[in-house]
Amino acid sequence: MYRYDEFDARFVAERVDQFRYQVARRLSGELTEDEFKPLRLMNGLYLQLHAYMLRIAVPYGTLSPRQLRMLAHIARKYDKGYGHFTTRQNIQFNWIKLVDVPDALADLASVEMHAIQTSGNCIRNVTADHFAGAARDEIEDPRILAEIVRQWSSLHPEFSFLPRKFKIAVSGSEHDRAAVKFHDVGIEIVRNDEGRVGYRVYAGGGMGRTPYIGHVVGEFVERSDILAFLEAVMRVYNQSGRRDNLYKSRIKILVNALGADEMRRQVMREFEELRAAGTLEVPGEELARIARYFAAPDFGAPTDDVPEFDAARASNAAFRAWSDTNLAPHRAPGYAIATISLKPIGGVPGDATDEQLDALADLLDEFGVGELRVSHEQNLVLPHVRKKDLPAVFARLEALGLGTPNAGLVTDIIACPGLDYCDLANARSIPIAQRISERFGDLDRQHDIGELKIKISGCINACGHHHAGHIGVLGVDKKGVEYYQLQLGGSGAEDASIGEILGPAFGEHEIVDAVEGVINVYLERRERSERFLDTVRRVGIEPFKARAYAGWAFHI
Amino acid sequence: MSLIKNGAFAEDQFQSIADDAPLPANGTIVSLARFGREREALLARNAPLGVRLKSEESPEALGEDVHRLSVVVLEFPKFRDGRAFSWARMLRTRFHFEGEIRAVGAFLYDQLAFMARVGIDAFEVRENFTEADFARAMGEMSEVYQPSADGRPTIRSLRARARSLDPTPPRP
Numbered sequence: 001m002y003r004y005d006e007f008d009a010r011f012v013a014e015r016v017d018q019f020r021y022q023v024a025r026r027l028s029g030e031l032t033e034d035e036f037k038p039l040r041l042m043n044g045l046y047l048q049l050h051a052y053m054l055r056i057a058v059p060y061g062t063l064s065p066r067q068l069r070m071l072a073h074i075a076r077k078y079d080k081g082y083g084h085f086t087t088r089q090n091i092q093f094n095w096i097k098l099v100d101v102p103d104a105l106a107d108l109a110s111v112e113m114h115a116i117q118t119s120g121n122c123i124r125n126v127t128a129d130h131f132a133g134a135a136r137d138e139i140e141d142p143r144i145l146a147e148i149v150r151q152w153s154s155l156h157p158e159f160s161f162l163p164r165k166f167k168i169a170v171s172g173s174e175h176d177r178a179a180v181k182f183h184d185v186g187i188e189i190v191r192n193d194e195g196r197v198g199y200r201v202y203a204g205g206g207m208g209r210t211p212y213i214g215h216v217v218g219e220f221v222e223r224s225d226i227l228a229f230l231e232a233v234m235r236v237y238n239q240s241g242r243r244d245n246l247y248k249s250r251i252k253i254l255v256n257a258l259g260a261d262e263m264r265r266q267v268m269r270e271f272e273e274l275r276a277a278g279t280l281e282v283p284g285e286e287l288a289r290i291a292r293y294f295a296a297p298d299f300g301a302p303t304d305d306v307p308e309f310d311a312a313r314a315s316n317a318a319f320r321a322w323s324d325t326n327l328a329p330h331r332a333p334g335y336a337i338a339t340i341s342l343k344p345i346g347g348v349p350g351d352a353t354d355e356q357l358d359a360l361a362d363l364l365d366e367f368g369v370g371e372l373r374v375s376h377e378q379n380l381v382l383p384h385v386r387k388k389d390l391p392a393v394f395a396r397l398e399a400l401g402l403g404t405p406n407a408g409l410v411t412d413i414i415a416c417p418g419l420d421y422c423d424l425a426n427a428r429s430i431p432i433a434q435r436i437s438e439r440f441g442d443l444d445r446q447h448d449i450g451e452l453k454i455k456i457s458g459c460i461n462a463c464g465h466h467h468a469g470h471i472g473v474l475g476v477d478k479k480g481v482e483y484y485q486l487q488l489g490g491s492g493a494e495d496a497s498i499g500e501i502l503g504p505a506f507g508e509h510e511i512v513d514a515v516e517g518v519i520n521v522y523l524e525r526r527e528r529s530e531r532f533l534d535t536v537r538r539v540g541i542e543p544f545k546a547r548a549y550a551g552w553a554f555h556i
Numbered sequence: 557m558s559l560i561k562n563g564a565f566a567e568d569q570f571q572s573i574a575d576d577a578p579l580p581a582n583g584t585i586v587s588l589a590r591f592g593r594e595r596e597a598l599l600a601r602n603a604p605l606g607v608r609l610k611s612e613e614s615p616e617a618l619g620e621d622v623h624r625l626s627v628v629v630l631e632f633p634k635f636r637d638g639r640a641f642s643w644a645r646m647l648r649t650r651f652h653f654e655g656e657i658r659a660v661g662a663f664l665y666d667q668l669a670f671m672a673r674v675g676i677d678a679f680e681v682r683e684n685f686t687e688a689d690f691a692r693a694m695g696e697m698s699e700v701y702q703p704s705a706d707g708r709p710t711i712r713s714l715r716a717r718a719r720s721l722d723p724t725p726p727r728p
Contacts, residue, residue: 243636243639
């Protein structure tokens, strides 16, 4: 993985000192809360319902054992013993004291971590495919470009006071696990007809109040031109993005107001000038230098025929269930990618305790896995596990309460923190996720239902990605009472789509039944190996609607 | 208010004039609107001239006239309004404007280093602001990752230089 050199280390250390000075000025009263707010946000510090929340960047979701141990230390020393992994591959701590934040950041800097640009109206921490460097269908490791983008965007002098936040994601495979079409800018690594690798750039995707799927603004951007191209997109947005209305200030609104053609024209105009200037060129030598940090470990040449693995599957039903759902094909024979579910039945999606983080660090060391990944689905990933080690790895995970065999199933639910923590929320998300998880906790039932992505947001800002859920749940507030809207048919993958709202919102005690009703319709109407999403797309939402609202007086 | 230019207090040689006020004899700053209306008369005067841009006014509106100006003033109505960062950068790298770019308005101490990087070289600051404050703001971050209008070497170029002195490859 990427390692800081003296320049990165000094940059992060100085940034900690800079923030320490900002906190001191706030504590002394020199800065008002209004003035301090954009400064603390640019360092990932929110003021939530009960306390400050510190969001720490996990660039492209990659963590080393040393970093995991430090996160465990932060959880113990400054928080209540746990952290929460987010849908942007970051980790947040919900109970931090303002006065402790500079020390926590200094601790993080000692393991090459920071909270730079995890919030605020700037270019946010860049995300990438959590299977990077391991996936079988990968064209190129997306973290190489993501690291180049991370450096370019860090304290960018021109683009740190944008109309609104700006999120960039990179995918390097045919299967999109980074939801690039739902980002302000999404970059897809592609190979052109001549076999050359370059980038397809989407702009204007997003969720929130007005969900949009991104438009292609650069069909094939050469590798050396990518920073000039990104800077061109940012320049157009910084000049023309709306600043009069918070809800219309994202780039998606600009792209859709201008139209994709006009957006492309304006971007190309800036791009031609920036490319001609040459200062932003990414030389092949720099790409190669960064790529060396992400070079695959030596996998040796084992075969895919692993008797220990097959024997464990035959003798251990729990291992068999886990390996059916939580493993993905690895590029190297004899290896697998293992998803660690942070969705225990009835648990809080995305939470991990300090003991779990420490134990995972030990596990990485002992089994030579090297690094851990955070997925945007709020799970963790072991990217390179020898198949013969899998039974032992699973046993360890199970003992830690991390062996839930539900990756991609109905109980693998994404949920934002919601009204339990968040200042913006209209409704609670976590208890709804917990109740759905309990309702479908039976493993045979989950396997029978198959792939199903439920995503829950506690407000219209859509941090729980409900628009992209096969089933999306949105919490709304009606005169102080929590209600939940149901959406069907969304997808955050390469077949990106926005879910369709089923109808009026359900009460807190009705929503789980409504979800179950919808799933029963799927079970009755599915054909052969159809996934839930495929059935919704084939038959439309009407049959689901009829079931969900059966017995409602207004219906039909 | 006082003026910090190139890192030190400087006497302001310009008077900012309202749209309906008579012009003084020497250095004058007018709004873009007034410049548009009185362009020829203003350029014909034998005194230095500046134009003040609101945050929604792109310097592109000045066209080639920008090279006949001594100062372009960029307004920051709110510190959150970051458009002027792009205007400054464009003035320097697109139009190659070499005169003074002055920031006025509600910007913060913590934005000064960014402002200097995009090419702003004069700052209208509160009376109690000191040259030492300014120097501190400039020195908080000693290196930068990305090129801008200030021509500072980027971390990438510093790395290349360090490698040419010590060509040991980095640890993987």
